[in-house]
Structure formats: structure tokens, C-alpha cells
Amino acid sequence: MLAVVGAGSVEELFAPIPAELRAKSFDLPAGMSEFELMKLMKAKAAAGGGDITPFIGGGLYDHVIPAAVDHLSGRAEFYTAYTPYQPECSQGTLQALFEYQTAICRLTGMEASNASLYDGGTAVAEAALMSLRITGRNRVVLDASVNPLHREIVCGYLASLSAEVTEVAPKGCGSDLERLMASIGAETAAVIVQNPNFFGSVEDFAQLSAKAHEHGALLIVSCYPIALGLVASPGEMGADIAVGDGQSLGNPLSFGGPYFGFIATRKRYIRNLPGRIVGETVDKQGRRGYVLTLQAREQHIKRHKATSNICSNQSLCALRGLIFATALGKKGFADLALLNYDKAQYAKSVLGAVKGVSVVNAGATFNEFTLALPKKAASVVERLLGAGVAAGVPLGEYYPGMEHHLVVTVTEKRSKTEIDRLAALLEEALCS
Amino acid sequence: MQLIYEKSVPGRTGVRIPLSDVPKAAAFPEALQRKAAVAFPEVSELDMVRHFTNLSRRNFSVDTNFYPLGSCTMKYNAKVMENAGGLFADCHPVLALLPGGEQLVQGPLSLVHGLEQQLAEITGMDEVTTQPLAGAHGEMTGIMVIAAYHKARGDEKRKIVIVPDSSHGTNPASAAMAGYDIVTIPTAPYGDMDLDLYRAAMNGQVAAVMMTCPNTLGLFNPHIAEICAIAHEAGALTYYDGANLNAIMGKVRPGDVGFDVIHVNLHKTFGTPHGGGGPGSGPVGVKKGLIPYLPTPRVVRKGNGSFSVEAHPEGIGRVSDFFGNFAIMARAYAYITLLGREGLIEVSEQAVLNANYMMARLKGEYELAFDTTCMHECVFSASRQLKEGVHAIDIAKYLIDRGFHPPTVYFPLNVKEAIMIEPTETESKQSMDAFIEVMLEAAQMARTNPEVLHEAPVTTPVGRLDETRAARAQQVCCEG
Numbered sequence: 001m002l003a004v005v006g007a008g009s010v011e012e013l014f015a016p017i018p019a020e021l022r023a024k025s026f027d028l029p030a031g032m033s034e035f036e037l038m039k040l041m042k043a044k045a046a047a048g049g050g051d052i053t054p055f056i057g058g059g060l061y062d063h064v065i066p067a068a069v070d071h072l073s074g075r076a077e078f079y080t081a082y083t084p085y086q087p088e089c090s091q092g093t094l095q096a097l098f099e100y101q102t103a104i105c106r107l108t109g110m111e112a113s114n115a116s117l118y119d120g121g122t123a124v125a126e127a128a129l130m131s132l133r134i135t136g137r138n139r140v141v142l143d144a145s146v147n148p149l150h151r152e153i154v155c156g157y158l159a160s161l162s163a164e165v166t167e168v169a170p171k172g173c174g175s176d177l178e179r180l181m182a183s184i185g186a187e188t189a190a191v192i193v194q195n196p197n198f199f200g201s202v203e204d205f206a207q208l209s210a211k212a213h214e215h216g217a218l219l220i221v222s223c224y225p226i227a228l229g230l231v232a233s234p235g236e237m238g239a240d241i242a243v244g245d246g247q248s249l250g251n252p253l254s255f256g257g258p259y260f261g262f263i264a265t266r267k268r269y270i271r272n273l274p275g276r277i278v279g280e281t282v283d284k285q286g287r288r289g290y291v292l293t294l295q296a297r298e299q300h301i302k303r304h305k306a307t308s309n310i311c312s313n314q315s316l317c318a319l320r321g322l323i324f325a326t327a328l329g330k331k332g333f334a335d336l337a338l339l340n341y342d343k344a345q346y347a348k349s350v351l352g353a354v355k356g357v358s359v360v361n362a363g364a365t366f367n368e369f370t371l372a373l374p375k376k377a378a379s380v381v382e383r384l385l386g387a388g389v390a391a392g393v394p395l396g397e398y399y400p401g402m403e404h405h406l407v408v409t410v411t412e413k414r415s416k417t418e419i420d421r422l423a424a425l426l427e428e429a430l431c432s
Numbered sequence: 433m434q435l436i437y438e439k440s441v442p443g444r445t446g447v448r449i450p451l452s453d454v455p456k457a458a459a460f461p462e463a464l465q466r467k468a469a470v471a472f473p474e475v476s477e478l479d480m481v482r483h484f485t486n487l488s489r490r491n492f493s494v495d496t497n498f499y500p501l502g503s504c505t506m507k508y509n510a511k512v513m514e515n516a517g518g519l520f521a522d523c524h525p526v527l528a529l530l531p532g533g534e535q536l537v538q539g540p541l542s543l544v545h546g547l548e549q550q551l552a553e554i555t556g557m558d559e560v561t562t563q564p565l566a567g568a569h570g571e572m573t574g575i576m577v578i579a580a581y582h583k584a585r586g587d588e589k590r591k592i593v594i595v596p597d598s599s600h601g602t603n604p605a606s607a608a609m610a611g612y613d614i615v616t617i618p619t620a621p622y623g624d625m626d627l628d629l630y631r632a633a634m635n636g637q638v639a640a641v642m643m644t645c646p647n648t649l650g651l652f653n654p655h656i657a658e659i660c661a662i663a664h665e666a667g668a669l670t671y672y673d674g675a676n677l678n679a680i681m682g683k684v685r686p687g688d689v690g691f692d693v694i695h696v697n698l699h700k701t702f703g704t705p706h707g708g709g710g711p712g713s714g715p716v717g718v719k720k721g722l723i724p725y726l727p728t729p730r731v732v733r734k735g736n737g738s739f740s741v742e743a744h745p746e747g748i749g750r751v752s753d754f755f756g757n758f759a760i761m762a763r764a765y766a767y768i769t770l771l772g773r774e775g776l777i778e779v780s781e782q783a784v785l786n787a788n789y790m791m792a793r794l795k796g797e798y799e800l801a802f803d804t805t806c807m808h809e810c811v812f813s814a815s816r817q818l819k820e821g822v823h824a825i826d827i828a829k830y831l832i833d834r835g836f837h838p839p840t841v842y843f844p845l846n847v848k849e850a851i852m853i854e855p856t857e858t859e860s861k862q863s864m865d866a867f868i869e870v871m872l873e874a875a876q877m878a879r880t881n882p883e884v885l886h887e888a889p890v891t892t893p894v895g896r897l898d899e900t901r902a903a904r905a906q907q908v909c910c911e912g
Contacts, residue, residue, distance in 0.1 A: 283896060
């Protein structure tokens, strides 16, 4: 090969790099075999908390993943392909993404979905940016009962563009609907809420939607996909943009990712969506096929005028979401949601019966709820971690004044025995 | 092929969900319930397995086809990285945020820290954050860090980011998302950003210049140190787009050259799956003076050797929920550890040799955008073929019929009818030769039988698709 190239050595090929620019250091250990590597990696994974029983959610949930999800998404033809720039030899990925977009539209009650975003937090931020583009306004109203991590991301994204964020404090464990409505004005691009919210409360935002629309503002609802098997969809509540984290749809927790974010909207706003979109079309012979469409919005064509900088999305994770939805199907998905609800209601009753503990949520909850404890929640959680149970997320760090509050999550994977044990451990921790 | 929804049969179910071991709860309030069950497909597990298996067969992929998609570094990834990444499936990231939780997740935290250190050494930067979830997300994060740096110095007049016209579209798009105006510098006849125009554009209003080196033409810019110096002299910072890092590992480190901020694409250089378009991962490295502005939280190694998660109060805040796409980072950590120092140097050497071999063998038939030694990829123009009425896209589609994924076409934008080939280091001479033969055949066909090229592809489930119709119809989900 060197002879064909006309070089005496590989080093000659690096001659265009001036000598004074050569690496000053490259201090890495020597390589190793697969066997040694796996030994090292297994040791790291073993010290990963995988043996803790999680009653924690905080936007990410420990759900069942059907075996077929790994097997099918792991097909090399999906796994080792890239963005489907050449549609004729990428119909597998393209049709799967079209089916994914359909699943997201049906789940959220919306009309148009993109092919996925990075994660839930950045999806909320992208929705906020989208509302600025649609309305030409510069201010969003953000319900503080939205996931605090997501709110940080939204604030960071919007600060860069000098857009204004008005946060509205929750009322107990619910959204303060009156103050949210009062905060919407002629300059408001959108009001952003989450359902169920960070405290686990399920709300009806139909009235808020009407109020937002009265002022020409949009309603953005961040939602938890598994809850949508039971809870009214953003579409049914009059939302203009629905977003969320798709982790719970067949993606393992994996210490923070990869997951996917989803975003869906009304058809009239489709050109304002960020990222890739797959559309249906035909070839010359009239055969149905799928392509990346509305690409004129995107960075590789529009550069700095693009609707977003997104290039790669989270295709593989979105594919897992689609396979998860298919494996469960219409009935299985509804049953799964109900099972989460039943388990959490049971946990609510036994935990709420522990002496000195009360459930704070005034209205309905799905699979998360907030407890008020007679002690600081952080110290109780720390103690229970010692017994191998993550009892919940203490709220003090995110909501000053709520140091005694704990958000508990109960998915279908938590057994009655585990729930009863949590109640016993909680009682013990509070008595001592 | 039918959509999965079209295969749906009312009442049919796939996988069983767990049985309930708790009493049935009182009904969920009706007013808050959704009106009808979500219309997910109703199919058996076998229906589903056939559907997705057959769908997958309609894809070209690295594991099945040579895939020299320029600028995307479609290398083969050893399967052991998949095993390594899968080990952490049950680790809940929220554990790390609980009081007393850090000690339960020392393994993954050590990996975050370890990968940050590996990447810092490879790129010559002082610290790295793994939070950004993709390359473009890294770019935006990096530019936000630069903005925070200028702001902290009270230097708020800088409103401009400079990019060369050959840059990836994400560069200007990311800088715009971070609130900057963009100035684009044209490419000079010698193949790099026009130095005189750049010098003229540089002033006290400029926050940063974003460079890709080697650039998207596959050329190493010999003026790169000067470009950095000119920016620094004007008080601007320098940003390195690490998309093409595969060419230079162990040879050049952007940090040594004068770059202040860099992002790397783990899914390009460091052996993580391309996944049909993600998940990516775009860690960002910075020089010392910019460390305070990195996103929160940071994984810190304490004196006793343990790792903690610490808030980073002066930073730009949070750009993603936790520590980035962790299972992807775990694969990259495994890749770097597996290959080691010599292995990574060999990667770049082989990648550059392969690209130059490709260039040497094809330049007789195809016009080179710039006829000089290339790095990891080479860019041709189909200008000779255009005289016969054959476009780059026709050659691309013919390659599909012959079982090869086409190179990137029509990018970079500053080369007419561009054909950008990146063979990567994992391809053998034999697989490249087979591709080269078909490229030469296509060039000959352009002269003798261009119709075949215009009609291609004919072996795929669908022929060329009507993109205008798709954009007009906006059919993005199936009805029902």
C-alpha cells in the first residue's frame, strides 16, 4: 500500500503536520486482552449499586425490559448503521423511526413527532426554544414542580439566548394553577408543566391550556411515558408540545444513559421541530418508502439558521422504545400502567400508616408520591441505604423548606415483600 | 413492507407483564384518565421478531457492508465493548445524588473520572466533562463555557463566533444556539480557511473561532498554530471540533497546538455504536483557565482515592441530567483501555494510510478536490463525470447496487459534487480494493453507459424516493 501511495513509511504521511506541533505527551498505559479488560470492567460494575432495591425515580425508572428488546435492537444491521442519509439502503432504520414517531404520537395524543432527542431534560429545553421560534416571544413560565434537573437545563439553554424564565413555586405538592395562569401575559411564549409532576401528583391542565391559548402562548407538557398508559395524554389536555424522557420505554438505567428524549406537537408546528424527522413517500414505481424529510430546517443545510444544532439523535434508544411498546402492545401497556398504580397505592397505604408519616399529595398520584416524615428525609435515606434500600429522593436539596419530604417511587418491579420491608425499615428508622 | 401497525390484530398480545401481588387499588380518578388505551401494535412476540428482523435486513451496516461514509468514521467496533457497556444496566444514577449514595457507586464514578483523564491526555487538555450527549451538544456546551469565561471577565462585547465555510453545519448551529452571531470565512485555493480573510475578520468582538483539523477536506492545516495565535492576540478563544480526531491520535494534541476547548465524538473515534444515528456522546475538554466554567456536577477524586460528585457553582449549570451517556462512555473507556497507547497510535496511522491508498488508487479517474497528502479521509469531486451528465448521487446509488454503502456526497459544501471517502483503519486492503474496483467501474460506466448510473439503485427494496413529495405531504406518522 505504501508503494501505491508513494511513501517510504507511514510516518511520511504525517509530514504535513509541522514538527513543532507534534504531541508533547501521549502517556497512556499499554493495551490489554479482552479477558483482562472484562475483569477490570466487571470490578467497576460490581461497585455500582446494582444490588440496591430502588424506590427512587426522579425521572428515571426501574421497569421491566422484555428480552426481545435487547435481541432485536442488537441486530448488527440496526446497531452498526448510521444516520440514514442514503434511504434506499437504510429502509430498516427509516421505517422503524416512522413507526417510532407513530408510537409517540399515539402515546402523547399529538400529530407530529421527530425521530428523537437526547434525553428528557434537553427535550424540555428544546420545547422551550421551539416555543420562542413559534411565537416570536422571549419569555417562558416554568412550573417549579417540573423535575429540578430539567429546570436547570432549561434555564441554561434559555440564558444563552437572553430569554427570560419565570418560575412559579408549587402549592404543596401540586402546581399552583392560579399563579401559573396569572403569570401568562402577552410576552409569554409558553408555560411549561410536568405530569405527573416531580412530587408524583397528577393534574389536569386543560384550564391552563385554555388560558395560555387566550394569550397566544403555548402549553408544553413534560410527561412520563409509562404513566400515559393510564393518565390523560398531553394532547387530551390541550398541550401544543409534549416532551419527556423515553428511558422507561425499554432502556436500562445504565447510570445515566443513553436514553432518548421525545418531542411531539401539532401538525401546524412541524416545521419548528428540532432534529431529524422521517416522512413517508414513494419511489418512481409507486412503492412506499421512507426518507429523512423537512431537512431544510436542519444544521447541515441551514447552518446557523437551523431550528436546532442536533445532528445525531438517539435512534437506537428510540428503536428500543418502539420494540418495548410493540412487545407490550395496546393491552399490555395499559395493564402495566395499572399495575404501577396499584403497587404505588398499596405502598402509599402501608407507608402512610407508619407512625408519624403522612402522604402529602392532595390529589391523585400515579406510581410516585411524597411523604412527610417526622425526621429529616436525607438522614432517613442514608440510614436505609445501609440496609440495601434506596427509600426515595429527599426533597430538601431541591425545595428549601421541604427537608422532611421524601418522594417514593414504586414500579411494577417492586414486590409486596419489598414494599413491606421498606415500611418496616422506615418505622425502625423513625423510632430510633 | 407493511408497518407493524398494519400487522396488528385486535386482542393479540406479545410479552406478558408481571402478575400483581398487591390488592387492586380503588379506581384512578376518571377525570384524569386517558379516554382510550394507547393504540400500540397488537402482535405476538413472533410477529414482532419477524417484523424487526426483516426490517433490519433492509439496512446496510458496518457489520454487513463496507461503509466509507466520510466524516462519520464508520469503523468496526470489537464486540467486547458491547459486553463491557452492558455491565452497568442496573446502576441507577440517582443513587449518586442521595446522601451516602456516592460510596455505593464508586465503580461507575471511577469510570467517569478515568475516561475524563484518558481523553484529557489524548487531546492535551487539562480537564474534561463527559456530560454532553452528542457531538453537537458538546459544541454547544463548549461555546457556553467560552461565553461564561468572557462574561466572568466582564468582556461582554464579544458577540461573534468565526467558522470556516468547510466546517460541519453543527458548528455555526451550536454557536447560534449559545447566542452568537456567525461570521463564515471562505476556503482559500490551497484548501484551508483563507488566512488573510480570517485575520481581517478577527477583532475584539470575536468570542471564539471554531476549527476542525484535519478539516472536512481531510487536510491538516499547517497554519493551525498561527490561527490560534491570531485569536488569542485579539482576546478570543479557540475551539477544536474533534470529529476528525481519528486521524491524529498520538501525533498531534489540540491542546498542545493552542486550542482552549475541544469536543470529541466517542461514537466516531472511540469504538461506540453508531446505532442508526445515535446515541452519540460528546465529551468536552478545556484548558486550565476554563475549568471553573465546566457544567455541574463534577466527579472529583478525593485525597483518599475515593470519588465524589460535587457541585460546580461557577459553571454553566447542567447540560444533561447526570454524567452523560454513561453506557456509551463505558464502551469508550473499554476501547481506550483495550487498545492502549500503541494501539491508538496504530489506529491513526492505519486510518491515514488507508485514506491515502484510496486516494492514490482513485485519483486517475476522479478529480481530487485538493491533490495533496490527506489524513483520514479524501475528498473527490465528480466534476469529470458531470461532463457526461453523471452526478455524485448517481455514483453513490450505483455503489449501493454493488453492495457498498456510499461515501458522504455533497459535503463539504465548498466542493462541487463532493465525494468524501473515509475508509477507517479497520478495513483491509482487500475490502478497499473491492470498493475501488467498483468506483473505477462507475467512472467507466459514466462514459459508456450512464443510464445504469441514473437508474440505480435497482437491487434495493425501493428505488430513489421522491423527497419533494415527502416534504410536501408531511406524512410523519401512520393514521389510525
